[in-house]
Amino acid sequence: MPEFADLPATQYLRGSRHERASVGSWKKPNIVGAPVFKSYPDAPSIALPTVWSPTEERIQPFLQQRRSIRKFSDQPLPFAALAFMLWAAQGVTGRAGEYLFRAAPSAGALYPVETYCAIERVAGVPPGLYHFSVRNFQLERVRYGAFGEHIALACLGQQFMRQAAVNFIWTAVLRRNFQKYGNRGLRYIFLDAGHICQNLLLAAGAVRGGGCPVAAFFDDEINEIVGIDGCEESALYLASVGLKP
Numbered sequence: 001m002p003e004f005a006d007l008p009a010t011q012y013l014r015g016s017r018h019e020r021a022s023v024g025s026w027k028k029p030n031i032v033g034a035p036v037f038k039s040y041p042d043a044p045s046i047a048l049p050t051v052w053s054p055t056e057e058r059i060q061p062f063l064q065q066r067r068s069i070r071k072f073s074d075q076p077l078p079f080a081a082l083a084f085m086l087w088a089a090q091g092v093t094g095r096a097g098e099y100l101f102r103a104a105p106s107a108g109a110l111y112p113v114e115t116y117c118a119i120e121r122v123a124g125v126p127p128g129l130y131h132f133s134v135r136n137f138q139l140e141r142v143r144y145g146a147f148g149e150h151i152a153l154a155c156l157g158q159q160f161m162r163q164a165a166v167n168f169i170w171t172a173v174l175r176r177n178f179q180k181y182g183n184r185g186l187r188y189i190f191l192d193a194g195h196i197c198q199n200l201l202l203a204a205g206a207v208r209g210g211g212c213p214v215a216a217f218f219d220d221e222i223n224e225i226v227g228i229d230g231c232e233e234s235a236l237y238l239a240s241v242g243l244k245p
């Protein structure tokens with residue numbers, strides 16, 4: 001097995017980066033699309049019931065109302081709301097001896113994904129880039145400053161990111177996963193990130209907030225903002241979040 005920097009998985013990550021220098025000449029691949037829905041018209045079908053039990057009804061509104069929003073209130077996000085979202089995303093929810101399980105599942109319980117928050121407007125918290133310490137349930141300030149503008153530029157100029165109360169950035173510490181799964185681990189890392197982001201967005205709905213996931217970004221620029229090298233640790237995914245207008 002080659003060292004992890006030479007794995008096809010690592011090379012794929014590198015080779016599929018968005019780069020500012022080449023994005024202007026990027027062309028849609030010449031690939032024929034496919035219909036959004038698949039069906040088996042000749043198959044016998046059974047209608048599904050849509051009556052939910054009381055416990056199902058408790059979770060239903062959050063799933064029903066989750067929608068990507070790209071407009072945010074200019075009110076600050078309460079600190080407790082941010083804490084709830086972080087807990088929902090990656091908070092510790094179980095223990096087996098020294099081992100800590102989290103709100104979102106992770107392949108092999110390896111938890112390769114790290115959460116950073118670029119805070120613009122959170123009540124009582126100075127703007128800055130913070131790392132979520134899962135073990136201590138704390139924010140660790142990596143650096144002071146408002147990064148919304150910079151992040152929006154690094155995300156191909158997506159303007160709504162400038163208005164977010166918080167831009168979350170998820171990265172992966174690749175070795176954590178690759179030491180066990182090698183190339184296949186890349187699949188698991190992105191799946192882990194999807195679970196985490198969805199938990200966070202559902203939690204945002206519960207605190208009168210909402211947000212939008214973002215995967216279009218110049219990789220090197222987001223890595224630079226976070227202060228990671230893009231090899232040992234690399235940005236995967238972002239979400240802009242704020243209170244609903």
Ligand SMILES: Cc1cc2nc3c(=O)[nH]c(=O)nc-3n(C[C@H](O)[C@H](O)[C@H](O)COP(=O)(O)O)c2cc1C
Nearest residue numbers: 066067068069070155158212213214215216217237
């Ligand atoms: C992996 C992924 C990447 C996305 N990247 C972006 C993005 O860069 N910019 C954006 O505005 N929306 C982005 N979205 C949001 C989608 O556009 C949105 O989920 C889709 O239009 C469906 O709408 P809904 O989320 O409101 O149901 C992304 C969603 C996913 C799941």
